Amino acid sequence: MRQPLEDGTVCIARASMSLTFPARFMLAAAMNPCPCGYFNDRSRECHCSRPMIQRYMGKISGPLLDRIDIHIDVPAVNYKELRAGSEPESxxxxxxxxxxxxxxxxxxxxxxxxxxxxxxxxxxxxxxxxxxxxxxxxxxxxxxxxxxxxxxxxxxxxxxxxxxxxxxxxxxxxxxxxxxxxxxxxxxxxxxxx
Incomplete structure (x- = not known):
């Protein structure tokens, strides 16, 4: 996954031969902030310990995270914000x-x-x-x-x-x-x- 993200190519090596193919793409990924999904949630309490959260995050390698340009926390929208009726940009x-x-x-x-x-x-x-x-x-x-x-x-x-x-x-x-x-x-x- 790291090579295609970095170089836009994927290399397949078999026996005495190696082939390189184009692999330029945009990666969009999502994950919960912790195993229970409520870390930093304003309305629910997270029951995960710091080691649990670190172990959960450890499933994604640092070098892979480093190759992702934008990381955004998307908090849950509360009911009042949902019903506020503010007009978003079209x-x-x-x-x-x-x-x-x-x-x-x-x-x-x-x-x-x-x-x-x-x-x-x-x-x-x-x-x-x-x-x-x-x-x-x-x-x-x-x-x-x-x-x-x-x-x-x-x-x-x-x-x-x-x-x-x-x-x-x-x-x-x-x-x-x-x-x-x-x-x-x-x-x-x-x-x-x-």
């Missing part, structure tokens, strides 16, 4: 924003010899070229990397996500708020269950 508006961001990305990579069409495909050299950071952004990212013990792979993932958040906002430069949002999407595996 799918059509979200689609427009995503299409504008994809156009920005296509333009960004149009001069590249690589056949890139979105930020998720950026290699380290593309990241360096497309994700220039201000001193404030650098400090914020460095502090997060140090405090959460994140890897170099997580660093690159944060920059790709921050660049995408900036694109969705129509911003030409990555700002501290974009870095902060991208960091929030990476800290779930570091702080939520630790």
């Amino acid at each position: 799918s059509a508006k979200i689609r427009e924003r995503v299409m504008r961001a994809r156009e920005i990305q296509m333009q960004r990579f149009s001069s590249s010899r690589s056949r890139l069409y979105c930020n998720a495909q950026m290699a380290p050299r593309h990241i360096r070229a497309s994700c220039e950071l201000s001193a404030d952004c650098e400090r914020l990212l460095e502090r997060a990397m140090t405090q959460h013990g994140m890897t170099a792979r997580a660093h690159d993932r944060i920059l790709k996500v921050a660049r995408t958040v900036a694109d969705l906002e129509g911003a030409s430069a990555i700002e501290p708020k974009h870095i902060a949002e991208a960091i929030q999407y990476r800290t779930l595996d570091r702080t939520f269950w630790a």
Whole structure:
């Protein structure tokens, strides 16, 4: 699973022969926060011990988690929020924003010899070229990397996500708020269950 996520290829080796196939895909996965499913729930009590939660999380390898760009905690919606009737952003508006961001990305990579069409495909050299950071952004990212013990792979993932958040906002430069949002999407595996 790690090789296809990282390289977009899968290699099958048999006897004296090895074949490589394309395997670029988007992984969407879900899991409970603990064995009982109620860790951090506002309305129900979790009965799992810290070792139980750590053993449960240990079923997913650190290197695999490290290759997943975005980790989000989705809490249960309480009844009052469900009935509040607030108008969510429409799918059509979200689609427009995503299409504008994809156009920005296509333009960004149009001069590249690589056949890139979105930020998720950026290699380290593309990241360096497309994700220039201000001193404030650098400090914020460095502090997060140090405090959460994140890897170099997580660093690159944060920059790709921050660049995408900036694109969705129509911003030409990555700002501290974009870095902060991208960091929030990476800290779930570091702080939520630790």
